[in-house]
Amino acid sequence: MQDHPTPPGEPARGDDTPTNRTSDSLEWAAGAPRPEQHPSSDTTSQGPFTTCLKLPYSRYPRDPDIRVIQPTNWFDWVLRPWTAFRSEPEINPGEQLVVIDPDIHTIVTHEHLAQAHRDRVDLRNAKRSLKEKLGECDKIREHWQAAVNELSDLKSSKQIFMVDDAEITAKWKQLQYSIKNLTRAYLKATIPSKQLTAGQSELLESVNPLYQAFISTKGQVHLLFQSLVWMHIHRGIFSNPTVVWGRKIPAAINALFAAKNSMFYSCTLNTFTLLSIILVPEKEYHEWRAHTNEILQQCHGIDIETQTRLSHEMYSTISQFIPRVLLSYSTHVGIIQRSMAGIINKAIELAVIFNQSRCVYEVKMVAHGERFSPRTMEYNEEYNTPGVDLMISAGLIKYGNSKGEDYDQRLVLVKSLVCPFVADDGESLDEESSGSSCDEEMDEE
DSSP states (O other), rough: OOOOOTTTTTTOOOOTTTOOOOOOOOOOTTTTOOOOOOOOOOOOOSSSSEEEEEOOOOOOOOOTOOEEEEEEEEHHHHHHHGGGTTTTTOTTOOOOEEEEEETTOOOHHHHHHHHHHHHHHHHHHHHHHHHHHHHHHHHHHHHHHHHHHHHHHHHHTOOOOOOOOOHHHHHHHHHHHHHHHHHHHHOOOOOOGSSSSSSHHHHHHHHHHHHHHHTTTTTTTHHHHHHHHHHHIIIIITTGGGGGSSOOOOOHHHHHHHHHSSOOOSHHHHHHHHHHHHTTTTHHHHHHHHHHOOOOOHHOOOOOOOOHHHHOOHHHHHHHHOOOOTTTTHHHHHHHHHHHHHHHHHHHHHHHHHOOOSSSHHHHHOOOTTTTTTEEEEEEESSOBBBOOOEEOOOOEEETTTTTTTTTOOOEEEEEEEEESSSOOHHHHHHOOSSOOOHHHHHOO
């Protein structure tokens, strides 16, 4: 038998070297001519990897360094799992096997092919995800453009939040009547001073220093508690109307309003940071304030948690002065709670109008001992006294108009209702000019 030249990259073997190969190799066919081989000088780059090229058919002997390309027809794919046990793959007559030449061939392992397949799958998935995200982006862009167009239409039409003086006066009167009805129905009984605790006495004293005289005089008790209710809603709502949006609204807005409305600007870091807005003309400031509050009202709305909290605080403050006999009936308790919730809702409704209007509204509270002013105050009855002992209900004053003009002009929409202390039984104070009984007013509410 003719000697076999040693393939490149393998150790030389003699005549007695066995010709047995593994199942992946092929033997020379007996008597078949052997192709001439030209080993490459670069033997370090050669290895056990082989590849196949599809060339025209030619009869070549089997060689251990040559692998066979399996046919790719449908019959082969069906039978391949059942023929995997064959140790010697057959040569397709339509394929030519060529020895690997490192100078012109590139060896690719199965791991690289598998990784390339995974990369193609990942790329296809990424393209699909990108297409979906682009679709979502287009929808968001359409909504954004619609919002911009709507804002442009509002600016071009110059829509202004208009407030009618008669309407807001009527709402203020409704609030006054609700407070009066509540106090006349459940807070009209006299209270001995000895029955008051230290906390209750301190609370009533903050309302009026003459509280002991009022709560012990028949017909004037409910007047003191009307003043207490007004003080409560003024501190909780009217002094800071933006509270209706809850506690999540940035504190910078409240700080800005406080700094702008204060008489002296404090030299703090907050006022320095807001200096560019505080020093703007008054008309531009109120236009910005009204527009900002209108956006907050449309986007956020009234905070239900704050609304409920204010109702509970008012009930806990006022109910401690209601007689225990009335609180022992669930029917009375339900009526009282609904009445207080209605008062809070009316006050919040007015606060929303204050926020969105370009006018500046001031709730006129009158302190004990303040000199009577006929322009902003009125007595519930005719008295010849220059001083004020008790404020029964607060007044409402407006500065400017809805067009953002004439902020130096003041208009008293509702005067503060005040009274002096009367030492007698005070029956005249209890019978006011409304003419309707307490029970009828409570039913109407």
